[in-house]
Amino acid sequence: MSGLGGWAGILPFAAYVVVFLGIPLYVVVHGSLTTESNQLTFDNFRQTWSSPAYRIAFKNSLILSVWTSIVGALFGTWLAAAVVAAKRGSLLHRFVQSSSGVLAYFAGVPLAFAFIAALGLQGVVTVLLKHFGIDLYAHGFTISSMTGVGLCYVYFQIPLMVILITPALEGLRSEWQEAALSLGASKLRYLRHVAVPVLLPSFVGATLILFGNAFSAYATALALVGSTLSIVPAQIDNALNGNVLVGADRAGLTLGTEMIIVVLIVMVGYLLVQRRARRWLR
């Protein structure tokens, strides 16, 4: 009876998941595997793979996700380490924790406009720097380039990393360090042989989450650059909603399925390192 009650309890949530995740997932995957006359085919995949434009979109998406997740992970860990070192409950601790919570979700259109207002052609920072004789745009920087978009991504990647890595850093017990030091290890040696190996799986796992976060992001990029930036979500938008490509909706659905495959691979990797991370940190 209680089992039944439990199932009934999740019914609203299950219905929600089916309507907003299950059905779209089915439509995307089904569309990518069929022809207009509903026959099974792999041609859609062959076509998107053989198109240079879509290959470049994947390349751009991957490069953008990789570097913003690594930069985000490194700076995020650094910041989190500083916070953990500070006393728990101190002002710094509370300030960084709560602002990370807010900033990790400051993405999409508001973030893009904040960046345009700051670093756009007429942005406050751009104009201010010009005042001091530094012309960003003369040095090849533009906010609508891959670098500009990546910079924008890093802005939400760092706080997300702080949120993800802080529990792992807090799980490092001070007894371990004391034990190592009392046995004559140097601080460096402790880091190399204890702290880093224990933290590495959590670090890699969190970096994978950041990768997925950047890979699937599109609102920020679209608001910042529009569809001139060739990343996969922008190409899906072109194929499904554009004013130029006729009958490209299967290509759009196929690109969607390919993105799902990439994210699945990342998630499997995440689960594997998570299992490893749990060995020490609980």
Add this chain to the structure above:
Amino acid sequence: MSALIAAAKKEGTLNVIALPTNWANYGVELTTFSKKYGIKIHSENPSGSSAQEIQAIKTSRGRSSAPDVVDVGGPFASAGASANLFAPYKVVTWASIPANQKVANGSYYQDYGGFISFGCNLNLLGSTPCPTTWAALKSSAYKNDVALNGSPLSANAALSGVWAAAVNNGGSAGNIKPGVAFFQALESSGNFNSTDCNAASVIATSCPITINWDYLNSAKAWGLSGSTKWKVVDPAGTPFGGFYNQAVSKYASHPAAARLWEEFLYSTTGQNIWLEGGARPVELGAMVKAGTENKAAYKALPAVANLSKAVVPNTAQATTASTYVTNNWH
């Protein structure tokens, strides 16, 4: 005609889709039509695309909210006709539409169009003058200045901008390749500005030179405030034109209102409203001959050199061009 008016009034509503009010003066078209016949307008997804219009006919079939009429780019009109989504209809002024701008059975027909132009935001350009030729865009005076209204893979005007560059650099309606090379050269020289210039807020702050259809490229069409100094230039050389197409949906829930709307758009009043919005209505030639065009609006159109040599591509050429751009633009 009076029977059509009576039937349309009885239906009482017209469903339109993807018609922005600042696009070719559509806002005035809609309110004038609505007032004249007492028919309510239901305007769905005003900033939608041609693809979404065709999709809406397919998916909302049988619903009272289904679009009655569409205004779509050439390739989408042709795709819609071959998917049998349109109801052929010939307006009473059918003869005034040039033969090469309509399909014989009346399933779709061009409505208004214009030429590719340079829209210059003089506030951003400062003392640098607005360019008047394609070659001038390569000048080092225009570093990071030259922008399209989106990606040529999604915005029809952006594709046409690339195509116009092709036509003026050794290409043709059937060969867009030199246009892609032209923009690649602009990008490597740092003159290309990859901002998506399709909203007033962006245009005002980030787009010194926007390449777009001339009727969409005026300060008024962009909805810019009076403080923005703006100039639109149809560049010298071979003009590149493009027209949109009207079609009545086969599944229109207000079939009479849909046909009355077409009659209104192709009447002198409807054609002149487009003209007042800076677009060139398809019956303009016939109207100038008859002297029924709005003279002031006609005179206010941006000057186009070599009008008789203008390139206006057909649907087959559009497919070739979009395929080439899909595979080579990045």
